[in-house]
Amino acid sequence: MLAAIESIEKLGLKPSSPIFIRALRAMVSLSGETWKRKCDVLKSFGLSEEQTTLTFMRDPYWMFCSEEKIKRVMNFFINTVQFKPAVLPNTSYVWTGDEDSSKV
Secondary structure (H helix, E strand, C coil), rough: CHHHHHHHHHHCCCCCHHHHHHHHHHHHHHHHHHHHHHHHHHHHCCCCCCHHHHHHHHHHHHHHHHHHHHHHHHHHHCCCCCCCCHHHCCCCHCCCCCCCCCCC
């Protein structure tokens, strides 16, 4: 857990931040392989490493979404709504909706 705390601090999140605990929970709950696969899904839609990190820092809970949900959300916002990939790290609410209510 200490390594996770240090990693989160290196991203710039302070332990006093309300998001820090969410980031810690996400980081310790997933294997490194799962983490990489989920980040790779975002990158496959055009997000850079920096944008993927920013997405995590804004809403760490997106990491709890399945890879399939990440693909559906990204496909919807990029191909249907026609958001540019750079917009998504600033709109963390896209991950928190119920799939039935968001139609994603």
